[in-house]
Amino acid sequence: REPVPFPSGSAGPGPRGPRATESGKRMDCPALPPGWKKEEVIRKSGLSAGKSDVYYFSPSGKKFRSKPQLARYLGNTVDLSSFDFRTGKMMPSKLQKNKQRLRNDPLNQNKGKPDLNTTLPIRQTASIFKQPVTKVTNHPSNKVKSDPQRMNEQPRQ
Template sequence: SDKNKKFRSKPQLARYLGNSMDLSSFDFRTGKITRIIEHAGKPDLNTSLPVRQTASIFKQPVTKVTNHPSNKVKTDPQKAVDQPRQLFWEKKLSGLNAYDIAEELVKTMDLPKGLQGVGPGCTDKTLLSAIASALHTSSAPITGQLSAAVEKNPGVWLNTAQPLCKAFIVTDEDIRKQEELVYNVRKRLEEALMADMLAHVEEAASGGEALKDEGNCHDDKDDV
């Protein structure tokens, strides 16, 4: 009889019962129904997605998602301190190039003559990567290596919190040149946007005239 029928697995039991019973909360090993505990309270309406830090030079927030709101996260004060940086770590960025959508090499920036590299094998590309990384990873001002002894022995006197460049000073003339450069670029962008807008207006106008002429042609045929 069905009362004495034996089942060796939960899928076998589910096939026998079909859709007549929900076995999602049934524990086959103990033969008991597990209780489903629903937590009362307001639903979590937080729609922010978890963000993970994917690049070491771009610091981004990390969201921790847990299924137990009552859990408390313990912080280790020793790990909260910034870890020491490897000497000449910026050289790892050398050899990396940027390509556009047409897979053509993007021209790199030309640094001012006042910026000079420090350290063995420090090229212009390495210097550019070091300064760009310092701007992204630190909120402190970029001053370069202030110690004059770093030129004699970079391995001992190098300040790893600053990029691999000699100390430099930004003058008022440098600021004025940069402002003029930004103004010229914005002016060219404004002219390009204006030309694009006029081209769209002219194209729309020519399209309307073409439709009007086509309509007049049909009217002439009807008259004939």
């Protein structure tokens, strides 16, 4: 028998068997330099069946599974700060939202600044515990015990 070839554009039999892509082929990605392709693969089985994975392929055919992986490969040649990996588009609103969030975030305003308040916090107690205390000074157990034999000897060094 002769092996049946896979249709062009399909991922072929990977380690998990044949996979079908949503569109059946790799699409050009205009947000990346010329020659880059985007592919969306729908998961066919398992708990996450129906979800999709997005992959990018360089002009040389290298596969990228994540934005950090893509950024490492491209280096400083392309600014990916506003690039949405899932859609394959540059999102100018995404960049502005991140900058705005950093500016308005009250948690970030104290970041990097030391706390100059050196006063210790005052412990708050309930007023029902504020009762007068009597100090007994002539209690029999308060007597200082002394050894009469040692009183006569001077300490030696």
